[in-house]
Amino acid sequence: MMEITQLRRNPRIMRDIFEAELAQLGDNLVQLSVKVHEAIVNAGEALLTADVARAQQVITADDAIDELAREADDRAVLLLAQQAPVATDLRIVVSALRMSATLERMGDLAQHIAQVARRAYPSKAVPEDLTPVFSALQDASVRLAKRLTRLLETRDIAEANAIERDDDIIDDLHQDTFAALLGSHWEGTAQETIDITLVGRYYERFGDHGVSIARRVIYLVTGTDTQHV
């Protein structure tokens, strides 16, 4: 006991412990992001091909995402308690807390997309006319999720900027879904209109959350707060 206490009083050793714990927290976020990427890949596939087994897989897998987010949070709070970080270190830990909540939410949104696919089964929730726009939404969202993992691994600002561009594409495509629903060619049922409206909204929020994480990383790396722009 005496020895551990002495070790903990050595600032260099304290710093090494802090760095190691911070690295583990970073790993937790990357793991979360990998799971979110997997969830959106499968949710979109389930949606576009009416694959109910795959939809169910996404819904079931969401528990693991929630659990990972909880682990990340616990680690962050433990870090705050044991290391009492200040300045940049504190900013990193607080950001991690927020990013884990955001990633958890992105998992929920993928799950919601899967739930729509499951409810519509054996029909497709997205009618033929709208398949191209939802395929494009899916592609942009998968790309964004992939970039998020790389961003969390590398802190490369170029990835953060590319995420912002993917989100702009998602926003434009989201507007296209409304244009299609409000155009003279739309003859879908109320259920189809509801599904398209909700799924479009889920993708849009998915993109927004990706941007929120991108901006947090930009802030951590450059000190520039683009979060509230």
Add this chain to the structure above:
Amino acid sequence: MMEITQLRRNPRIMRDIFEAELAQLGDNLVQLSVKVHEAIVNAGEALLTADVARAQQVITADDAIDELAREADDRAVLLLAQQAPVATDLRIVVSALRMSATLERMGDLAQHIAQVARRAYPSKAVPEDLTPVFSALQDASVRLAKRLTRLLETRDIAEANAIERDDDIIDDLHQDTFAALLGSHWEGTAQETIDITLVGRYYERFGDHGVSIARRVIYLVTGTDTQHV
């Protein structure tokens, strides 16, 4: 300078400073909650009466909510840096960080409802048949927001439980909106179907966020984690 340093080394004085800062953080959250209550009151009124001026007021007022949330966050981070709280104190500060983000999001949802009202003007976004269900959604949401302020002021668990019940009512009413859209009597346009779908979703999320805060307070007061049930 010497004197302040000495004061800060006195544990009792440190504790007093901590308590005072924590009380101010609590006040920030109450102020936020009051603004969120005001926002949902006005957003629902704007929605149900096609009052575009009131809708605009909610949209404009959202900046003040964002600013208050930022203040609360800054105060919480400063508290972490200066006081390095542990155990229950740390739990309170971390919860405050999360609650401010949630309240900020509730403000956004009220703003989204106001935006739908503004876009539909001079028409009403909610057709006559659906006015009763949206009035009921509005009543339950306003009640929930009011309770949230009282809960943050008093930490009375009875308010937290009542918030859960209000949210159950909101969820049931949300289902009623789908039932109406999918019933044989529905003859609304695609735009109306979109608006009802989105506004219903905004109210539902508003209620969910209220519950998330209620559970955090229950956790702080009783130590029982109902957040992940």
